[in-house]
Amino acid sequence: MDTLTLHLEPGQDLLRSVAEVAQEKRISGFLLGVVGNLSKASFQCPGRDKPTVLEGELEIITLNGTFDADGVHLHLSLSDGACQVWGGHLEPGSLIMKGADLLLGVLKQGQEAGQRAKTRLEIAVLPGCPWCDSGLRLLEAYKIPHKVITVDNDLTFQQCKQRSGMNTFPQVFIDGATVGGFDSLEKLQRSGELLSLK
Missing domain, CATH: 3.40.30.10 (Glutaredoxin)
Structure with missing residues (x-):
């Protein structure tokens, strides 16, 4: 297994940034770790029809899941200003506040990661x-x-x-x-x- 670090700047979308890196580099793997915070978090709670959206200074606690050239599946947990913990399936619209650093575990790269049918x-x-x-x-x-x-x-x-x-x-x-x-x-x-x- 190889590793790849990903630094995200304020305003970048957390989910889409991981997806774009996986697409561009044709890699697949899973998240090993993350440090950072969000100004806005969008996540799907179990049993709810619509995503939950929080805004403020939100500290990322964990980010787990998988990624490949065709998409990502990530679960987020975070803490708000009252130290209340929230979490669920990460959705688009979760925006970096001051910055975030992710460590990606890369299992496959290049053609091997893209062996499935071409993305149509x-x-x-x-x-x-x-x-x-x-x-x-x-x-x-x-x-x-x-x-x-x-x-x-x-x-x-x-x-x-x-x-x-x-x-x-x-x-x-x-x-x-x-x-x-x-x-x-x-x-x-x-x-x-x-x-x-x-």
Whole structure:
């Protein structure tokens, strides 16, 4: 096993940052450790329909789970200002406050980590967009391999707009072709076509 350190700056999305590193480096493995804090935490508690969202100075206690080039599955526990502990399935929208350092345990890298079928679905998302977060949750719930394009600057926004002809997000692409937004993704899920992308 190899190890990889990942330093995150204020404002970065914790879940998406791990996913992007796994995609870019074509690695798979699990989280070994983390030190840092969040200004906003979004996590799914057992038995609840919607994610719980907390804001403030939130200290990360643990972050456990797995990652690979097709996605991540992480569980977070954290403490608020009253030393109350919260935790659940990590969701998009958990933002770094002052900084965070993660230690990743890398089991496979390169082609070996990407032996599964080529990722056919791409989703372009805006940070903080509720429809984007719903789209990502849908893909993760059905374990659909996908590439996330985080639209956090004007250049990326213009590239996505030119590619899709759309101003709204999320933007979903399958095999390079524009499918639509969240409504189109839901339609694929209802028809059963989404599962064919596994």
